[in-house]
Amino acid sequence: MTSIPTANDIQRAHERILPHIHNTPILSSQFINEFTGAHLFFKCENFQKTGSFKMRGASNAIFSLNPEKRLNGFATHSSGNHAQAVAYACKTAGINAYIIMPKNAPKVKVDAVKNYGGKVIFCEPNETARQEACAKIVQETNALFIPPFDDLTIIIGQATCAKELIKAHADLDYLLTPVGGGGLASGTALSVKYFSPKTEVILGEPEIVNDTYLSLKAGKIIPVSKTNTIADGLKTTVGKLNFEIIKNHVKEVILVSEDEISSAMRMIWERMKIIIEPSCAVPFAALLSKKTFFKNKKIGIILTGGNVDLGNLPFKL
């Protein structure tokens, strides 16, 4: 495999993106600590610019290139948080962002990308169509393709989130994130390896989209078969580079049901008074499903994002 990024790579990425991101707050809840019997530190990427950690990877990809090299802008295919992050980071850099979206994408997501200055190109709602549309735009505009997770520059960018959490709380027993494509999960594993080697990384994954869980068992990537989870940010199969890092540096994947995701999310809304999206509740749901295991431990949890369509909630509160 490609050699994995170094501590220095993460350090330099962090310096590079700091002007473009928030060092997000870390919150605790007395109620949740008492309820779980553990000491929890929530790193609130729902307060990140564009409402998710994706801003870190997108900023790193864009600002790691010289202005001449990024002159023609960037293109990506996504209808989620990565699209918003790429649009906003490109706007900051004063360049074009071309976002390929399926023509049935929810209006609220299209509007969010447009509000951040992204140029939306619609395609048929299937994988082939969106890859073709993206390739066509890249050819026409000379924009650079910016992948959502299976890319070292993206992974290094996402790694800066755990780095900030570890700097604030050096002695965590566990650090939990969700896993979808694995950008954040693999980045977190690297930051823990370099900056807090005694901490163990545990991932939460929806039962319905358990590809990372199955892949770790099989020792090779098993693609997703079903995607009907409310955790809409976690529907993708884990990426190749991401899987290599996760395989070597993650302790365990805990699977959670849809009901566990909803009720974990509701507890955070109610008790912490903050808005998180369903995908974001997955690692906390994982913790709640194994309370005895986590008892008395000091645990960091990355709350990945807060982009929810309030007019059309994808879950029952």
Added chain:
Amino acid sequence: MTSIPTANDIQRAHERILPHIHNTPILSSQFINEFTGAHLFFKCENFQKTGSFKMRGASNAIFSLNPEKRLNGFATHSSGNHAQAVAYACKTAGINAYIIMPKNAPKVKVDAVKNYGGKVIFCEPNETARQEACAKIVQETNALFIPPFDDLTIIIGQATCAKELIKAHADLDYLLTPVGGGGLASGTALSVKYFSPKTEVILGEPEIVNDTYLSLKAGKIIPVSKTNTIADGLKTTVGKLNFEIIKNHVKEVILVSEDEISSAMRMIWERMKIIIEPSCAVPFAALLSKKTFFKNKKIGIILTGGNVDLGNLPFKL
């Protein structure tokens, strides 16, 4: 009238309650600043213990008495944030809290008080019944009555919130709060008078429950006539002591419609990713209704609370 509290009263109250409250964070939103053309600093009492600023007044009332004097606990009649705050502050002090609630109070509010250790006594859902039930409990238990707003100790406690905001941002042009009974509004007016005399205090009030607006016009208290607002914390008539202070130290009351309250609340949920209750959105709605007036100003807004029944939202998102 009774002589008004001094700066020293507020300072001592703050020292007294600091172990029992959070010095809540102050958040800003780049989007909202650009949208309004102003510089806004939101003091997040939705993150306060028990989810609202009411914890400040209740703690001050309870901890300003010697342990012998508060031995028999406290009683109050409320189905809202004051009840939760009294229950929790009494639990901290190791004494009983007797909370009179109408027998038709929502289960979620009854449960919240019980979860904080309060003893709930039900009464008929009218003003006379709840005052009688409260008087009876006070007589039976020798508990002390703790009023929700029309009381100097409560006002001084609520004043500590603006004091913290002013300490963090000394040069505010305006400081905005909602007004219901006027505990927070009058306390805020006092802190501004003493600690930031160049700042002007402006109150937001629902059009439907415009008693403070009318009372200031009339120069005397005009009781509420209608209470069918979604801002369920602001249905009460302004208190006597509160009105005296507001009359002398508040610049203006801005009235807002129910739609303005909803859409202001939604903007804060969506853009700031925090949960606030409808009453809490009223001063921000007031600002949005007079954007030209507030343009380029530096403005503090107290976000008063975040206690919303998520399973039964009193508004359409």
